[in-house]
Amino acid sequence: MSLADVCLGFILLGITAYAVLGSADFGAGFWDLTAGGARRGGRIRGMVERSMSPVWEANHVWLIFVLVILWTAFPVAFGSIFSTLSLPLFLAAIGIIFRGTAFALRGQAATIKEARVLGAVFALSSVLVPFFLGATIGGVASGRVPVGNAAGDLVTSWWNPTSVMAGLVAVLTGAFLAAVYMAGDSQRAELPDLVRAFRARALGAGVVTGVAAAVGLIVLRGDARSLYDSLTSGFCLSMVIVSGLGGLGTIALVWSERYGLARVTAAVAVAAIVVGWLVAQKPYILPPHLTIDQAKASHATLAAVVIGVAAGLVILVPSLWFLYRLVLQGRLDHEYEPLDQRFRL
Amino acid sequence: MNAAVFAQQVVETLGAPKQPDTVLARQMQAISLAVHIPIVCFGIAFPAMFLFVEGLYLRTRDKTYKALAKRWSKVSLILFAVGVVTGTILSFEFGLLWPNFMATFGQVFGIAFGLEGISFFVEAIFIAIYVYGWDRLSDRAHFLTGVPVVLSGFAGSFNVIAVNGWMNDPTGFNVVGGKVVDPRPWAALVNSNMWHELIHMYLAGYLVAGFIVAGVYAYAWTQGRRDHYHRTGLVVALSFAALAAPVQIIAGDWAGRTVAERQPVKLAAFEGLQQTTKGAPFSVGGLIEVPHMLSILAFHDPNATVQGLEIVPPRDRPPVTVVRVAFQTMIAIGTGLAALGAWFFLIWLRLRRMPRWPWFYRAVMAAGPLAYVALIAGWVTTEVGRQPWIVYKVMRTEQAVTSSSGLAVGYVVLLLVYAGLGAAVYWLLRRLTRRPATADVR
Numbered sequence: 001m002s003l004a005d006v007c008l009g010f011i012l013l014g015i016t017a018y019a020v021l022g023s024a025d026f027g028a029g030f031w032d033l034t035a036g037g038a039r040r041g042g043r044i045r046g047m048v049e050r051s052m053s054p055v056w057e058a059n060h061v062w063l064i065f066v067l068v069i070l071w072t073a074f075p076v077a078f079g080s081i082f083s084t085l086s087l088p089l090f091l092a093a094i095g096i097i098f099r100g101t102a103f104a105l106r107g108q109a110a111t112i113k114e115a116r117v118l119g120a121v122f123a124l125s126s127v128l129v130p131f132f133l134g135a136t137i138g139g140v141a142s143g144r145v146p147v148g149n150a151a152g153d154l155v156t157s158w159w160n161p162t163s164v165m166a167g168l169v170a171v172l173t174g175a176f177l178a179a180v181y182m183a184g185d186s187q188r189a190e191l192p193d194l195v196r197a198f199r200a201r202a203l204g205a206g207v208v209t210g211v212a213a214a215v216g217l218i219v220l221r222g223d224a225r226s227l228y229d230s231l232t233s234g235f236c237l238s239m240v241i242v243s244g245l246g247g248l249g250t251i252a253l254v255w256s257e258r259y260g261l262a263r264v265t266a267a268v269a270v271a272a273i274v275v276g277w278l279v280a281q282k283p284y285i286l287p288p289h290l291t292i293d294q295a296k297a298s299h300a301t302l303a304a305v306v307i308g309v310a311a312g313l314v315i316l317v318p319s320l321w322f323l324y325r326l327v328l329q330g331r332l333d334h335e336y337e338p339l340d341q342r343f344r345l
Numbered sequence: 346m347n348a349a350v351f352a353q354q355v356v357e358t359l360g361a362p363k364q365p366d367t368v369l370a371r372q373m374q375a376i377s378l379a380v381h382i383p384i385v386c387f388g389i390a391f392p393a394m395f396l397f398v399e400g401l402y403l404r405t406r407d408k409t410y411k412a413l414a415k416r417w418s419k420v421s422l423i424l425f426a427v428g429v430v431t432g433t434i435l436s437f438e439f440g441l442l443w444p445n446f447m448a449t450f451g452q453v454f455g456i457a458f459g460l461e462g463i464s465f466f467v468e469a470i471f472i473a474i475y476v477y478g479w480d481r482l483s484d485r486a487h488f489l490t491g492v493p494v495v496l497s498g499f500a501g502s503f504n505v506i507a508v509n510g511w512m513n514d515p516t517g518f519n520v521v522g523g524k525v526v527d528p529r530p531w532a533a534l535v536n537s538n539m540w541h542e543l544i545h546m547y548l549a550g551y552l553v554a555g556f557i558v559a560g561v562y563a564y565a566w567t568q569g570r571r572d573h574y575h576r577t578g579l580v581v582a583l584s585f586a587a588l589a590a591p592v593q594i595i596a597g598d599w600a601g602r603t604v605a606e607r608q609p610v611k612l613a614a615f616e617g618l619q620q621t622t623k624g625a626p627f628s629v630g631g632l633i634e635v636p637h638m639l640s641i642l643a644f645h646d647p648n649a650t651v652q653g654l655e656i657v658p659p660r661d662r663p664p665v666t667v668v669r670v671a672f673q674t675m676i677a678i679g680t681g682l683a684a685l686g687a688w689f690f691l692i693w694l695r696l697r698r699m700p701r702w703p704w705f706y707r708a709v710m711a712a713g714p715l716a717y718v719a720l721i722a723g724w725v726t727t728e729v730g731r732q733p734w735i736v737y738k739v740m741r742t743e744q745a746v747t748s749s750s751g752l753a754v755g756y757v758v759l760l761l762v763y764a765g766l767g768a769a770v771y772w773l774l775r776r777l778t779r780r781p782a783t784a785d786v787r
Contacts, residue, residue: 053473058469060429060469061429064436064465067440071439072451073455075449075451076359079358079447079451082444086441086747086749089437096430098762102769103426108777110776149445150750151360154751301453308456312460312462312463312466316466319466320466322470323470326474331482
């Protein structure tokens with residue numbers, strides 16, 4: 001295994017962690033958006049707020065982690081991606097500002113009206129950000145990012161069948177994961193009505209996500225044939241199957257109300273598809289324009305990244321473990337309160 | 346190794362940009378930094394401040410201290426959230442605005458951001474545990490979870506400043522035939538500019554955050570709220586800022602002398618000095634000329650020769666007026682803040698009471714925004730002073746920019762977004778000052 005492979009492994013780790021953890025925070029925004037009126041949706045929104053608050057910032061850092069490794073270890077790929085896909089990435093960045101700020105401020109709202117405005121901003125941008133990030137990945141995977149300074153098309157590089165499909169699947173996956181996680185959180189908080197609400201949402205979103213993923217494969221066959229061929233043969237095919245089984249297993253576990261284990265299988269489903277995609281792209285980082293070998297930084301840089309990140313992980317892994325242990329043990333949980341109730345005095 | 350070693354500029358890795366709006370890209374980056382940097386100041390200084398107050402609580406068991414520490418940590422978490430998103434925009438902008446810079450030099454300086462990413466991660470994890478852990482963890486454990494927040498704030502600044510220092514004094518690579526070869530990332534990380542820039546920025550964090558927080562309580566003071574809670578808030582915040590202020594002058598002097606040595610053209614722009622001059626004067630506010638002063642500032646020698654802008658052709662000079670005005674602004678405000686800090690300590694230590702003159706409190710209220718202005722002026726001094734280079738003497742800013750169209754639209758959108766963000770933060774501060782903090786403590 002070369003140093004470039006290790007760096008690619010870090011990118012894989014980052015994307016997977018962001019897809020498993022970060023996208024669930026966007027998914028929580030999706031359920032916030034669709035929760036209905038202030039009174040009816042107050043209970044759902046209260047749980048969204050309670051579940052997301054302690055973890056969303058740490059989860060978000062995985063995105064930065066991916067960018068940083070990409071621009072250090074594969075700088076030409078980074079420059080090419082960001083200049084060609086400037087539009088979806090700019091829109092995602094704007095969405096990230098709105099999402100984070102509005103969510104942080106909603107906790108300070110004093111009236112239901114303020115909470116509603118901030119909540120709408122938070123929830124809408126929670127849907128847009130994963131769409132644009134998914135569309136970006138779709139643009140790269142379907143071979144629409146050539147090497148160069150904005151060398152690809154400003155619009156069709158991300159507004160194409162593969163990108164749109166990837167964007168939709170990203171939104172749906174987040175919604176599915178969020179519903180699974182929050183069903184578990186609600187169970188821990190002993191709120192049976194919310195367990196039921198999130199269970200139903202998890203089952204619904206799981207089925208829709210599965211169908212969308214299957215449709216996505218068909219779209220890929222027409223739009224990005226070589227990627228489709230790699231995904232449906234050999235190791236990648238097994239990853240696709242693992243992902244599908246993970247999804248089905250999660251649905252089954254949610255059905256039988258075992259949410260702790262469902263977290264794990266859901267994460268496996270997402271991780272498998274990320275691994276499958278990156279391996280299907282090999283040897284390219286920007287298919288079919290730039291191989292990993294052509295894109296990689298020099299030996300000294302790759303070695304520095306590996307040493308730096310490995311040293312960092314020594315600190316990071318126990319820290320993350322500490323945070324998630326506290327969260328999953330419920331030690332950082334606060335009194336559950338429906339969002340609208342705060343304003344009824 | 347000095348930047349002058351590079352006999353030639355680099356060739357753009359992704360090809361020469363076709364971009365008529367480079368100035369818009371620069372402004373977008375500048376505005377985004379001006380939004381993010383004050384939040385960084387709070388990231389640097391606020392955790393140390395609330396941890397100090399929590400320490401007071403643990404020693405005295407006085408609930409007032411707990412209420413204050415809790416309130417500050419909650420504000421800190423919200424500001425951290427805003428910092429997370431505005432910092433994300435910066436990392437996106439590196440690629441969106443400067444793809445050629447990243448593609449050409451990412452392998453040289455990128456590792457610093459890798460380490461910064463790790464620090465940022467640790468900060469995000471522990472600030473969440475700290476704030477959500479109030480009354481949930483044991484007193485001692487809770488206090489200890491605050492320590493990594495302070496340390497990772499410092500580590501994060503260290504790494505980001507390392508990159509900025511490197512842009513001003515690029516080392517750790519060679520240029521052969523216009524290509525960057527043989528990158529030595531660790532050498533790039535520890536460059537000659539880093540230490541003084543780091544200390545200067547770190548102290549600026551304490552000045553900005555300390556004076557802004559102190560200003561809030563000074564306002565309360567003028568409104569007659571002078572109880573133990575408000576008094577503690579004022580004294581602690583003011584003490585942090587007032588301690589940093591005089592040290593900042595020393596750090597600034599250090600920074601100035603390094604610039605004189607490594608970037609003489611930038612130093613000449615500080616004063617608008619055209620000709621190379623022995624015993625160069627410095628004009629205060631463009632009005633009063635102090636003889637030999639620039640030589641003293643730059644080299645601690647009244648008769649030292651200061652190189653003028655003439656040493657390079659006009660196309661290699663920064664926009665002098667902007668740099669000069671920014672530099673003077675920073676010096677003037679910095680001096681004023683040090684005087685204000687000295688005033689406070691004199692009264693506090695000699696008379697063991699707060700100053701009584703109402704103008705003192707008005708000055709403290711003004712000091713926060715002024716410290717912010719000085720902060721931005723300082724960054725304008727060093728960053729506009731670096732122009733026309735993005736990597737000093739190696740890559741021009743216009744070589745680094747994106748070829749993507751639509752910068753003007755992006756510019757307007759970004760301005761609107763930041764205006765909204767500003768309104769939201771203002772709304773938040775008003776909201777917070779209206780709610781009694783003692784409500785937070787059981």
